[in-house]
Amino acid sequence: VGARKRFGQGGPRRIKFTLVPMVVRALELAERVHEEEEGGGERAGTISAKKVFGFTLETIKGLASAEPVMALRLFLQASLIANKCGEDKIAYELVSQAFILYEDEVSDSKIQMELVLEAAGTLFLLNNLDPEDYDTLITNTTKHAARLLKKPDQCRAVYTCSHLFWNAGVKYEDGRTFQDGKRVLDCLQRSLKIADVCMQSSNNVNLFIEILDRYLYYYEAGNEKVTVKYIQGLLDLVNEHLSTMEAGQELDNLRGHYNATLAHIRRKKEGGDERFSELTV
Template sequence: MKLSLTETSAFKSLNSAANDCDLESVAYEFFTQAFVLYEEEVVDSKAQVTSIHLIIGTLQRMSVFGVENRDTLTHKATGYSAKLLRKPDQCRAVYACAHLFWIDDLDGIKDGERVLLCLKRSLRIANAAQQMANVTRGSSGPVILFVEILNKYIYFFEKGNPQITSASIQSLIELIQTEMQTDTHSIDRASNAFFASTIRYILFQKQKGGVMGEKYDKIKL
């Protein structure tokens, strides 16, 4: 069963109302039922991707949950993300889950270690996809997953996550450069453009100076 637009809007609206009214038990039940529906009725792989991102995005905006309920729901979301059919879909859903552990608008939701665990897990999945892929010429290959993960590292680096260091960003940049040099058949124009844009952004931050410039200064391009 694929979630219709009406059902998608209803899920968001009901959780938003429960959140605004501070009804934790009601909101928790909505998510519990969503996971039941996901497991029992959402069988199409594309619908599963859409549904899990809906759940992740909605959960990210919820402030009503206490530590125990939030941990339970984020664990479920991360677990289902890692079980999607296609490796690229797994990778993207898992790194999306990193945002569940670092939410600026919510006090106390800044777990840098679990953010890093999500990003490392997504990187392992991207590596597995790279090893498994038999990419046809001109198509989008797994390298773009590495660039997407790099941008997530940059995002949390700028947010002040102490677990995301300039050294980890440096290593990921070097990994992407190596893949692009040794696996040119899997690189498409979009991947090249995305990576080039990311490098320009890093250079801009380095040249801008100030506190952020100092953070980026250790990254060698």
């Protein structure tokens, strides 16, 4: 604590070089202390992992005023370590602090997109969170995804967030997994609407193909809300748009991606997977 106070006096130019290593070492210490606590080592009881995480949280807050994006990423990193140590409430608080920083300090649209995707990736791995806490955080992440400045970014971020609602790693006390097919479909349908808006200003057929890939993923994963009707509709939509495009490198690139998707569907049909028998490709 004394070292943090001393380093904090170095001013905004220096603390990004002094506090960041301190956070990293504190997280390493938290893991070691947790292992001692679990194994009943000689040093168990002299210091707790919770106290180390508390120190870490306050240190990151000290960095936030000078380097908010770096602090946000450290909050996310620290939440992964807290989750690993079984400290679910601390992990929740760390992610919550990251969102506060995002809302108050981050205005660059490119960085916003990066951070939303990083937050989604982090949350997917927080398998020790209480399902209700997890639900709160992923709902917040999805809202931020839908508010990104650029429509293509919105589209990609929202369909990425759909994976948060289909997470077998997060479990309820009765053993049920956190897999909400309806909310997955809501994300996919929302991203599809955004992609449709994108088509009004420029050619973004690639978004439809990317969304198609997600529909196929959930269909194969057993999400009953994602049906053949949606997939066939997307196939027809992509075919329609590709048929109106002029020949060139862009069309070749799109067809390369789309043909790979079609080849996957054909393999499933030829392999006897009855779920794909109704699809026309």
